[in-house]
Structure formats: structure tokens, C-alpha cells
Amino acid sequence: MLGHEYTTKEVFRKNFFNDWRKEMAVEEREVIKSLDKCDFTEIHRYFVDKAAARKVLSREEKQKLKEExxxxxxxxxxxxxxxxxxxxxxxxxxxxxxxxxxxxxxxxxxxxxxxxxxxxxxxxxxxxxxxxxxxxxxxxxxxxxxxxxxxxxxxxxxxxxxxxxMLNPCSKLKGETAWQKFETARRLRGFVDEIRSQYRADWKSREMKTRQRAVALYFIDKLALRAGNEKEDGEAADTVGCCSLRVEHVQLHPEADGCQHVVEFDFLGKDCIRYYNRVPVEKPVYKNLQLFMESKGPRDNLFDRLTTTSLNKHLQELMDGLTAKVFRTYNASITLQEQLRALTRAEDSIAAKILSYNRANRVVAILCNHQRATPSTFEKSMQNLQTKIQAKKEQVAEARAELRRARAEHKAQGDGKSRSVLEKKRRLLEKLQEQLAQLSVQATDKEENKQVALGTSKLNYLDPRISIAWCVCLGSQFPPVAYGGPGFSRRPLFSPSTAPVPCPLGSAQALPVTGTHDAESCVISSPCPERSDGQGEVGVLTVAWDSEASGGPVELSLPTGSGRWLSALLGGHLGHSRLSLTPR
DNA sequence: TAAACGACTTGCCATGAAGTTG
DNA sequence: CAACTTCATGGCAAGTCGTTTA
Missing domain, CATH: 2.170.11.10 (DNA Topoisomerase I, domain 2)
Incomplete structure (x- = not known):
């Protein structure tokens, strides 16, 4: 561990030395009394060398290791x-x-x-x-x-x-509980309006306990905060969630950013990821927060009459199976669906549609505060991309000049040969322009994704059926009605377009499917090659849904050609949704 | 009734394999 | 084919939430 920053930390050194001494023989304990006087460089070098040796193994040796x-x-x-x-x-x-x-x-x-x-x-x-x-x-x-x-x-x-x-996420056991999780989230859609009016009413309750619960639930719903169980102090880092927020974690601004009643959150959440957000809240929420903070110190609990247990007990009474974390799943999935609807345009290129998908995914990740450290190679790879873009721009300019020349040539000659040259130049320019557009979309996507982690939401929060329905909607109406309802807007990142009816898959007509379909009844069949019952075909993604026209489930086997496009989008879902895609 | 426990999901990151490029 | 880049996977810590125990 030498070379890691944390070996310089006092707590780390103290804990290590303490535990090490317990492992020592009596004689060793006599001799080794101070960590500062210990020199580990020799053993450190041994491990560094070992790692280096692994790197330079021959092809055959690597193959052997792989086989083992x-x-x-x-x-x-x-x-x-x-x-x-x-x-x-x-x-x-x-x-x-x-x-x-x-x-x-x-x-x-x-x-x-x-x-x-x-x-x-x-x-x-x-x-x-x-x-x-x-x-x-x-x-x-x-x-x-x-x-x-x-x-x-x-x-x-x-x-x-x-x-x-435990079992791998692709197992039936895990897949089915994941599916159930999304079914519970979808059920919430039928209750959420009522629940929201209920907690709004509770903001005026005579009972402090009820008011606190109602404000906390508002945050969990609107901001997708985690429940926030109590933690034993001294056992882990000091992090909080909604119910464990302390007075020091919120600041109230009567006016900020041109809005009234702004709450500023600043706290460390799960994995010590900082949550910082300034949100305008409804007036009763603001007034209640003032009340909760009255005559308390900064270290006191904001919601002192509330625990995750009592909150979940209440939620259970509102809907069977409802707990605080269901709101995260529900709001993540419905946000994806709404963003996909708002951002995709039928006439966009494939590259632009992928950007739209990633942006929709990004809105969810930001809502859930899924952050990542900027990748160490970020600056460099961004630069490489810019260089590529520059080169492509020059190519485009060159092709444009050539096209101009060919046009003049054709005008002068007017024969079949000059015409075909002109056509060729035109096609070349088009191709290069398309490539340039794709590169610049890629750069935009990369830049926007610098500190946002999309994987966690894709794996755990986004109902894969929404993504699939979007991929296969074949020119019919998106969105499906999986997570419909008004919802409410939260931290919108990108301005919505009004263009309706996306058709992300280019070859709509190639697929012999008619009738309506939506994510409500979209079933992912399970082509999991590892399973001994061998369901599904490798190389084909099968999606099934109930069709109005046929009156029963319809199976769609997407052509293998769409595999790459689909897997690019769905890749992150594959882990948890028994959906296996093997493009050929 | 609150703390502790048990079982499970969620989360970020490092690594190595796979893919891409010149 | 090497050098570089990207991506999927594994690793394991840290949450959630229901149950058991003191």
C-alpha cells in the first residue's frame, strides 16, 4: 500500500500499527514499537516487481493464465x-x-x-x-x-x-427480484398523486411528527434523496440521507437565484459523495424548515421526530410494498421516459439519438447524484478527439473545394464522365460531413459526461423496458405508458424539443410488426445462454409485448444488424435484466 | 422499544480484456 | 501488429429495510 495517499494518514497508521502489533510474536513486539521507524521498501519492491513481471509475460504464458x-x-x-x-x-x-x-x-x-x-x-x-x-x-x-x-x-x-x-445478476433469482422492484415502482404511479396531495396537506398538520414526515417525504420524492438510516458514530464515515439530515446540512435563503424560498443542501451522502443543491421549495416547506431549525444547534437532527422506520411504516400504509427507496426507482424511470420523449426527434441521425439517450440517462444520474471522479485520461482523450475533429474539418473543406471544381468542370465539359465525378465528389462531401457531425456529437457527450456516472442508474434504477420500447418503437408513439402521469419537473438540464414521434431505429419497415405496443406490456424474454434450459437465441434480441392487433403477445426478433446499435444503448442494462445481446 | 443483526441492493473505482488506430 | 483507448467486469464498501434480540 506504500505510495497510496492514505498510508500518510494518522488514523490509517494508528489502526494499522495497532492491529499489526496484535499479530506479532512476543519478541517482535519487544522490538517493533514505532511505525515511523519501520522500513517496508523491500517488501514493497517485491510486489512492484511481481506486478511488472506479470505485464511482460509472453503470449503463451498469458494464455495459460487465462485458461487457468x-x-x-x-x-x-x-x-x-x-x-x-x-x-x-x-x-x-x-x-x-x-x-x-x-x-x-x-x-x-x-x-x-x-x-x-x-x-x-x-x-x-x-x-x-x-x-x-x-x-x-x-x-x-x-x-x-x-x-x-x-x-x-x-x-x-x-x-x-x-x-x-450470492448469484450473479443474470440469474433468474436476481432477475426476478429486479423485475418485481420495477413493478412496485410502476404501481407507485397509481398512488403518487394521492400521496403527494396527502403530504402537502400534512405540511399543516398539528403534529410536529407528521409535518416532519411530510417535509422529508417531499425531499425524497422531489430530490430523490435516500432514506437516511441512523449510523453508529465512530463505526463509519459521517454521512447522511434524508431522515438523518442535520441542521448544519441545510441553509435557508428567503431569496436566491431570483427565486423565493430557496433551500441550500450541502452534505456527504452515500460513499461520501457530496450532495450540493439549491432548490426553490414551496412556501409551507420553507416555513416548516424554519420551525424545525428553531432553537437547535448545527449538529442537531433536522427531523428529530422522524426515523426511517416510522417513515417506511407510514409508506407501507399508503401502498403495499412502498418504502422510501421506491421513490428513487420510480422517479428515475419516469424521468428517463419523459426525457426520452422530450429529447428525441424522428429526423435525427443515429449519433444524435444516442446523444439524446445519454442525455436522458444523464438527467437521471444527476437527479440521483451519481458522480464519478473525472477519468485520469479525460483531458488527453478529449484533446485527441478535438484533433480528430479539426482534421475532419479540414477534410470537409478540401472536399467542398473539390466539389466546386468538379461542378465547374462539369459545366464546362457537360459530358457523362464529368457528371459522375461530380456525383462522386458530392457523396464524398456528404459522408465527411456526416462523420464530422458524429465526432462533434461524441465530443459534446464526452464533455457533458465528465463527472457524471451513468452506470449505476442504468443498472439499478432505469426500467430496461423503457429503453427497449424506445429502441423498437418503430415510428409509433413514444413514450409507452409505463410511468405516465404528470410527475413534476426537477433540475431540467436540456431544453425539451416539441418534435413528436421519434423513430430511433432506422429500418422501421424492415421489421414485420404492426399494432400498438408499449412498455406496459413489453416483456423481455430471456435469451440467457448460460441457462441450461437454453432459452432464446444467441445473436438475436427478442422483445415481446401484447399487441392490440393480434390480441396476444407478439415477439419481435430484431435483425442482427441492429445488435450493435441496441447494445450500445442497452449495454449497461444487461447486467441486471437477464437480457443478453450478442451482436454478430 | 431500541439496538443489533441478517440479507439483500446500490455504489464507486481499479483492472484487465477487448476494440481501435496507425 | 504494437500502442493506445475504451469498456465490461470484479471487488468490496456502504447503503436499505425487515427481523430478532436484549
Whole structure:
């Protein structure tokens, strides 16, 4: 770990030395008393050399390593669940090391112990082939609990929490719970108007508890904040969510940015990612916040009468299965749908449509505060792109001049040969202009995405059916009605266009489909090659929906040619939605 | 009834594999 | 084909939320 910034941190060094001393023999403890006097450069060099040696391996040696990894994957990477082979997510025990944690973690530097078979609980059915522990060892326990999904578990030594071996997201088990999650979010659509009027009414409640709950729920809904469970202090970095906000995390401005009643949020959320936002709120919210903050210190809880448990209990009464995080899923998905509708135009080029999709995705990521560190290569690769654009511009100028010359030539000659030259030059210019447009769209996309992470929302929050419906809407009306309803606008990034009816897939007529279809009934069939029942075809994406015309489910197998285009857009969805795309 | 526990989802980042370019 | 860039995957920490325990 030498060379990492955190080895210079006092907390890290203290925790490490403390744990290290516990591991020492008595004689060592006598000698090694100060970390500052320890020199690790030799062992550090050993590991650096080892990493360097790996890099320069020959082709054959690399191939061999790859084959060995593949063998491990084959032997340990799969299990049988309900008679089907399923891929396991993490089948390796976490190796020992020094705990880092994120942000200012009080436990950074502590030793994460090596896990032995004696620490591991195995969970599998009684009549199955129970895994053998390594020679000379025993499992901590073998149990057969079919009410849980994990295959093995152990207790991790730093936080004293349980770690699990579970299935891969492409498994039926995970896919179906993900689907259920989106179904719950979609159900919220039918309740959300009522819930919103309810919490608005509750802003005037006689009971402080109810008012606090109503204001918190407003934030969870409008700003997609996380619930914010209580945390034990000293056990982890000081981060908060909605219910655990403290007075110091909000500032009230009677007027700011030309708006009245502005609330300024500034706090560290999950993973110590800063949430900073200034939002105009409705007057009663503002007045209530003033009330909640009265005669409190900065470290006091803003919502002192509210817990995530009481909030979720309330939500459960409003709708079966409703909890705070459902609002994040719902608002993320409906925002994607609305943005796709607002941003796509039928006449746009494929490149422009991809930009629109990414922008819609970006609005969601910003709503959910999914940030990333600017990639280390960002500046350089941006520069490369600009260079390319410049070169393309010159090519375009050159082609334009050539076209002009050819036109003059044709005028002078007027024969068939000069005409075909003219045509050729015209086509060349068109092609180059198109390439230039694509590059500049790419640059825009890259720049806008500098500090925004799209993966998390695509994987966890965006109903893949919306993306698919958008991809295959074939000139009929988008959006489908999956997450309809008025919703309300939040931090719009891009000005909506009024152009209706996008048709992102160029070859609409090539697909023999008629009738209406929408994401409401759009079903993703499951071409998962890993499954032993072998559903679906590799190389074809199959989407099914209920068609009015046929009165039943219709299956659409997209032509392989659309694979690249679709996978470019849907790539990030694939992990969690059992949707497998293998373009040929 | 609150704290602790257990099981699961969500989150960011580093890595290495795959793709692209000259 | 090497050098470079991009992307998918794995890793594991950190949340959410229901249940159990003290």
C-alpha cells in the first residue's frame, strides 16, 4: 500500500500499527514499537516487481493464465438452483488486507483477517453434492436454508458484518427480484398523486411528527434523496440521507437565484459523495424548515421526530410494498421516459439519438447524484478527439473545394464522365460531413459526461423496458405508458424539443410488426445462454409485448444488424435484466 | 422499544480484456 | 501488429429495510 495517499494518514497508521502489533510474536513486539521507524521498501519492491513481471509475460504464458482462470470459473463459478445451472456472482473469498473504507473512515488501516474454512458457513440443499472443505479443514457449518439466497457466508473482521456468496445478476433469482422492484415502482404511479396531495396537506398538520414526515417525504420524492438510516458514530464515515439530515446540512435563503424560498443542501451522502443543491421549495416547506431549525444547534437532527422506520411504516400504509427507496426507482424511470420523449426527434441521425439517450440517462444520474471522479485520461482523450475533429474539418473543406471544381468542370465539359465525378465528389462531401457531425456529437457527450456516472442508474434504477420500447418503437408513439402521469419537473438540464414521434431505429419497415405496443406490456424474454434450459437465441434480441392487433403477445426478433446499435444503448442494462445481446 | 443483526441492493473505482488506430 | 483507448467486469464498501434480540 506504500505510495497510496492514505498510508500518510494518522488514523490509517494508528489502526494499522495497532492491529499489526496484535499479530506479532512476543519478541517482535519487544522490538517493533514505532511505525515511523519501520522500513517496508523491500517488501514493497517485491510486489512492484511481481506486478511488472506479470505485464511482460509472453503470449503463451498469458494464455495459460487465462485458461487457468477459466478452469476456476468452470469449477467454482456455477451452481444448480431449482434444477438450472446459474452463474455465481462472487465465488472467491475476499483476501486479507488493510481495510480502507471511503472518506474519513475511522477504521481505515485495520487488518482484514484471512478467512479460513472454519469461518465459512455453507448453505445448500441436503441432498446436493456438499462442497468439500480443503484438506485438513472443516466448514464452520453446513446448513440447508431455502428461505435465503446465499450459498456461503462468513463474518468479516473489521466491521463485524456478514459477507455472502450470492448469484450473479443474470440469474433468474436476481432477475426476478429486479423485475418485481420495477413493478412496485410502476404501481407507485397509481398512488403518487394521492400521496403527494396527502403530504402537502400534512405540511399543516398539528403534529410536529407528521409535518416532519411530510417535509422529508417531499425531499425524497422531489430530490430523490435516500432514506437516511441512523449510523453508529465512530463505526463509519459521517454521512447522511434524508431522515438523518442535520441542521448544519441545510441553509435557508428567503431569496436566491431570483427565486423565493430557496433551500441550500450541502452534505456527504452515500460513499461520501457530496450532495450540493439549491432548490426553490414551496412556501409551507420553507416555513416548516424554519420551525424545525428553531432553537437547535448545527449538529442537531433536522427531523428529530422522524426515523426511517416510522417513515417506511407510514409508506407501507399508503401502498403495499412502498418504502422510501421506491421513490428513487420510480422517479428515475419516469424521468428517463419523459426525457426520452422530450429529447428525441424522428429526423435525427443515429449519433444524435444516442446523444439524446445519454442525455436522458444523464438527467437521471444527476437527479440521483451519481458522480464519478473525472477519468485520469479525460483531458488527453478529449484533446485527441478535438484533433480528430479539426482534421475532419479540414477534410470537409478540401472536399467542398473539390466539389466546386468538379461542378465547374462539369459545366464546362457537360459530358457523362464529368457528371459522375461530380456525383462522386458530392457523396464524398456528404459522408465527411456526416462523420464530422458524429465526432462533434461524441465530443459534446464526452464533455457533458465528465463527472457524471451513468452506470449505476442504468443498472439499478432505469426500467430496461423503457429503453427497449424506445429502441423498437418503430415510428409509433413514444413514450409507452409505463410511468405516465404528470410527475413534476426537477433540475431540467436540456431544453425539451416539441418534435413528436421519434423513430430511433432506422429500418422501421424492415421489421414485420404492426399494432400498438408499449412498455406496459413489453416483456423481455430471456435469451440467457448460460441457462441450461437454453432459452432464446444467441445473436438475436427478442422483445415481446401484447399487441392490440393480434390480441396476444407478439415477439419481435430484431435483425442482427441492429445488435450493435441496441447494445450500445442497452449495454449497461444487461447486467441486471437477464437480457443478453450478442451482436454478430 | 431500541439496538443489533441478517440479507439483500446500490455504489464507486481499479483492472484487465477487448476494440481501435496507425 | 504494437500502442493506445475504451469498456465490461470484479471487488468490496456502504447503503436499505425487515427481523430478532436484549
Amino acid at each position: 482462470a477459466e478452469k476456476l470459473q468452470q469449477e467454482f463459478g456455477y451452481c444448480i438452483l431449482d434444477g438450472h445451472q446459474e452463474k455465481i456472482g462472487n465465488f472467491k473469498i475476499e483476501p486479507p488486507g488493510l481495510f480502507r473504507g471511503r472518506g474519513d473512515h475511522p477504521k481505515m488501516g485495520m487488518l482484514k483477517r484471512r478467512i479460513m474454512p472454519e469461518d465459512v458457513v455453507i448453505n445448500c440443499s441436503r441432498d446436493s453434492k456438499i462442497p468439500e472443505p480443503p484438506a485438513g479443514h472443516q466448514w464452520k457449518e453446513v446448513r440447508s436454508d431455502n428461505t435465503v439466497t446465499w450459498l456461503a457466508a462468513w463474518t468479516e473482521s473489521v466491521q463485524n458484518s456478514i459477507k455472502y456468496i
